[in-house]
Amino acid sequence: MRAVILSIGSELVTGLAMDTHSAEIARALGSLGVAVVRHETLDDDVAEIAVGFVAAAGDADLVIATGGLGPTSDDLTRDGLAQAIGVPLETNPEALAMLEALPNPMGTAPGILARLDKARVFCLPGVPVEMRRMLEDQVLPRIKEPGAGRVARVRTVRTFGSPESVVGERLADLMAPGRRPRVATAVHSGVIDVHIHASGSADEVDRLLEADAAEVKRRLEAVVFGEGADGMEDAVAAILAQRGATLAVAESCTGGLVAARLVDVPGMSEHLVEGIVAYSNASKVRLLGVPKEIIEQHGAVSEPVVRAMAEGVRAASGADVGVAVTGIAGPSGGTPDKPVGTAWFAVTDGAGTHAARELFVGDRATIRARAAVYALNLVRLRLSGGREQDPL
Amino acid sequence: MRAVILSIGSELVTGLAMDTHSAEIARALGSLGVAVVRHETLDDDVAEIAVGFVAAAGDADLVIATGGLGPTSDDLTRDGLAQAIGVPLETNPEALAMLEALPNPMGTAPGILARLDKARVFCLPGVPVEMRRMLEDQVLPRIKEPGAGRVARVRTVRTFGSPESVVGERLADLMAPGRRPRVATAVHSGVIDVHIHASGSADEVDRLLEADAAEVKRRLEAVVFGEGADGMEDAVAAILAQRGATLAVAESCTGGLVAARLVDVPGMSEHLVEGIVAYSNASKVRLLGVPKEIIEQHGAVSEPVVRAMAEGVRAASGADVGVAVTGIAGPSGGTPDKPVGTAWFAVTDGAGTHAARELFVGDRATIRARAAVYALNLVRLRLSGGREQDPL
Numbered sequence: 001m002r003a004v005i006l007s008i009g010s011e012l013v014t015g016l017a018m019d020t021h022s023a024e025i026a027r028a029l030g031s032l033g034v035a036v037v038r039h040e041t042l043d044d045d046v047a048e049i050a051v052g053f054v055a056a057a058g059d060a061d062l063v064i065a066t067g068g069l070g071p072t073s074d075d076l077t078r079d080g081l082a083q084a085i086g087v088p089l090e091t092n093p094e095a096l097a098m099l100e101a102l103p104n105p106m107g108t109a110p111g112i113l114a115r116l117d118k119a120r121v122f123c124l125p126g127v128p129v130e131m132r133r134m135l136e137d138q139v140l141p142r143i144k145e146p147g148a149g150r151v152a153r154v155r156t157v158r159t160f161g162s163p164e165s166v167v168g169e170r171l172a173d174l175m176a177p178g179r180r181p182r183v184a185t186a187v188h189s190g191v192i193d194v195h196i197h198a199s200g201s202a203d204e205v206d207r208l209l210e211a212d213a214a215e216v217k218r219r220l221e222a223v224v225f226g227e228g229a230d231g232m233e234d235a236v237a238a239i240l241a242q243r244g245a246t247l248a249v250a251e252s253c254t255g256g257l258v259a260a261r262l263v264d265v266p267g268m269s270e271h272l273v274e275g276i277v278a279y280s281n282a283s284k285v286r287l288l289g290v291p292k293e294i295i296e297q298h299g300a301v302s303e304p305v306v307r308a309m310a311e312g313v314r315a316a317s318g319a320d321v322g323v324a325v326t327g328i329a330g331p332s333g334g335t336p337d338k339p340v341g342t343a344w345f346a347v348t349d350g351a352g353t354h355a356a357r358e359l360f361v362g363d364r365a366t367i368r369a370r371a372a373v374y375a376l377n378l379v380r381l382r383l384s385g386g387r388e389q390d391p392l
Numbered sequence: 393m394r395a396v397i398l399s400i401g402s403e404l405v406t407g408l409a410m411d412t413h414s415a416e417i418a419r420a421l422g423s424l425g426v427a428v429v430r431h432e433t434l435d436d437d438v439a440e441i442a443v444g445f446v447a448a449a450g451d452a453d454l455v456i457a458t459g460g461l462g463p464t465s466d467d468l469t470r471d472g473l474a475q476a477i478g479v480p481l482e483t484n485p486e487a488l489a490m491l492e493a494l495p496n497p498m499g500t501a502p503g504i505l506a507r508l509d510k511a512r513v514f515c516l517p518g519v520p521v522e523m524r525r526m527l528e529d530q531v532l533p534r535i536k537e538p539g540a541g542r543v544a545r546v547r548t549v550r551t552f553g554s555p556e557s558v559v560g561e562r563l564a565d566l567m568a569p570g571r572r573p574r575v576a577t578a579v580h581s582g583v584i585d586v587h588i589h590a591s592g593s594a595d596e597v598d599r600l601l602e603a604d605a606a607e608v609k610r611r612l613e614a615v616v617f618g619e620g621a622d623g624m625e626d627a628v629a630a631i632l633a634q635r636g637a638t639l640a641v642a643e644s645c646t647g648g649l650v651a652a653r654l655v656d657v658p659g660m661s662e663h664l665v666e667g668i669v670a671y672s673n674a675s676k677v678r679l680l681g682v683p684k685e686i687i688e689q690h691g692a693v694s695e696p697v698v699r700a701m702a703e704g705v706r707a708a709s710g711a712d713v714g715v716a717v718t719g720i721a722g723p724s725g726g727t728p729d730k731p732v733g734t735a736w737f738a739v740t741d742g743a744g745t746h747a748a749r750e751l752f753v754g755d756r757a758t759i760r761a762r763a764a765v766y767a768l769n770l771v772r773l774r775l776s777g778g779r780e781q782d783p784l
Binding site for chain 1: 401402403404405406407408409410411412414415416417418419420422428429430431432433434435436440444447462463464465466498518519520521524546548569578580585587641643645646647648649650651652654655656658659660661664665666667668669670671672674675679709721722723724756757760
């Protein structure tokens with residue numbers, strides 16, 4: 001079975017709002033083995049909507065549209081669908097009979113189920129809670145798994161710390177065109193995901209995915225930090241729990257992002273003792289015990305300072321592991337020696353302190369987000385037996 | 393001028409990743425007066441990509457595609473475009489001449505500028521920082537404003553702390569159907585945006601938008617915190633700079649988010665003295681001087697504790713203003729008296745301490761994000777002359 005997903009609304013087309021529904025619906029359809037061909041985002045315009053429906057029904061067995069069902073004059077999904085079917089809704093009882101209203105227990109505008117050529121068309125409201133409920137209660141139960149129990153599934157192995165080209169080389173034979181399962185990489189926020197796609201019977205698919213995931217992990221060693229939707233914070237939380245270890249964080253340029261990512265994980269209060277955002281030099285001295293002289297001599301973004309920050313937060317908090325980051329997130333503050341994007345990291349435990357310098361590219365938010373993940377990864381590698389030096 | 397935006401990648405079609413580029417590009421095009429017709433998200437499949445390019449070029453003068461330009465075998469945008477143009481790239485020097493490489497200073501894969509029928513086609517990398525830079529440096533300067541100086545612009549007034557229904561009542565006549573400029577509200581992450589849409593000559597549009605924005609601000613008083621893409625952190629940074637004030641932050645459930653949002657703003661080192669993530673009760677006692685007895689008597693999520701946290705971080709840091717948040721982000725830890733989503737806030741300066749209790753609905757990440765904005769808003773209202781009690 002093939003599906004096209006339509007999202008309708010001028011606020012989406014103009015970019016004032018983000019279409020998050022299509023991705024959510026695609027995941028739900030994918031889990032049933034339905035192949036999603038494409039998504040389209042359409043304006044509140046009867047003709048555009050009608051053309052969108054006709055094109056979608058030409059390419060797919062299943063069309064799912066969201067938005068444009070509300071009470072105001074710019075809600076035109078119903079009119080666009082009527083034009084696509086080719087009959088005026090109001091004056092034609094046969095046309096009305098081709099439409100089935102789908103109940104909307106979370107709101108007022110009902111959904112629509114219709115047939116257009118050979119495709120079944122579902123129209124759902126754009127309000128997230130209404131869309132979600134109707135998708136689960138009305139749409140998914142009507143979609144059977146395609147062909148005698150066949151499913152299509154994706155398994156994702158997540159990596160950090162090695163360039164995409166190196167990951168690609170290590171997996172070259174697995175990623176060869178035409179190979180099944182299909183293996184592909186995608187980069188998000190410095191994380192390289194390895195997606196493994198398989199289809200077939202449920203048992204066969206699980207076996208294929210398991211074998212490929214194990215092979216990918218074996219080849220990429222400590223560069224692998226998780227699977228599926230795992231974030232780096234989940235990996236750090238898991239290894240802290242496994243080791244029964246506690247952590248304290250000292251942050252400058254990331255300004256609380258490292259701690260905030262960790263607190264995303266429920267139950268971190270047992271492991272995260274505290275976080276210090278020592279954004280000013282005075283705070284670095286007072287809260288972390290960084291000697292004022294080494295800040296004056298080496299600058300706040302330097303190896304001696306970051307080592308003192310990590311060791312200082314560990315000592316003050318009594319945590320097993322201390323991690324620290326200090327850097328220049330920009331847009332100003334860079335120098336030829338320490339350009340914008342420069343960051344120093346240190347991780348320390350009873351056995352020693354490891355420090356590293358990195359140069360991140362991007363705007364302020366990107367540099368800070370990358371630096372936070374980098375710091376979390378150092379904690380993970382340290383707790384994985386000191387693999388900061390050679391993850392791969 | 394009409395544009396179609398294509399985003400290419402199987403991880404997008406399957407919903408494993410979210411397409412955020414199309415909305416960003418649509419906003420950039422809209423600001424130049426280009427009408428975006430639709431967005432499409434396409435699979436890593438040469439035939440689908442080729443069909444997508446041909447259809448887009450049939451409907452628009454301008455096609456902007458992102459993704460699928462990388463080095464691995466599943467990057468097929470170039471091949472899809474070649475098939476759409478109708479000539480094999482490698483063997484045909486004329487076809488190659490129709491393509492212009494666009495420099496990518498932030499990465500390795502160059503972009504492409506091509507002509508397909510009457511449309512100009514830009515292909516940009518999917519990596520956000522590379523896409524953004526190339527959009528700004530290579531694409532937007534090549535796009536002229538359409539039709540005899542007419543432009544379409546949106547101005548957005550941002551509000552926080554009053555329900556959408558109350559905002560709607562205050563603006564009822566401005567939001568009446570058919571009125572020009574069009575005024576509409578949209579809710580994102582607890583922020584209610586008032587969008588004002590106008591089109592016409594540049595001068596006229598600017599005048600209309602200015603008049604309506606001023607009227608909206610007058611009616612919504614201190615509930616308005618900014619315009620356009622301003623975040624609450626920008627509003628707080630601006631008022632800290634205006635007052636020449638310094639701030640210290642004590643966080644429990646938000647775990648560093650309040651500090652991290654502030655550090656998003658360049659130059660905060662002059663105003664944010666420090667942030668303390670006192671996630672454990674021991675840290676609340678040691679770093680913030682919260683008396684152990686009041687934690688034992690009232691619990692960590694309580695008015696006496698949050699007051700002591702705010703006053704403690706202000707005193708320890710020497711900042712002008714202290715703000716604190718403590719809450720239950722869930723999924724566990726709720727009680728009938730203090731359900732998941734309960735949070736206590738306090739803001740303090742030399743003149744006194746204001747505390748407030750809120751109940752947020754949603755998952756852990758949502759509750760924490762809302763609580764961080766709420767805390768920042770309290771700082772803004774306190775520095776706006778103590779309007780915490782009656783922003784509207």
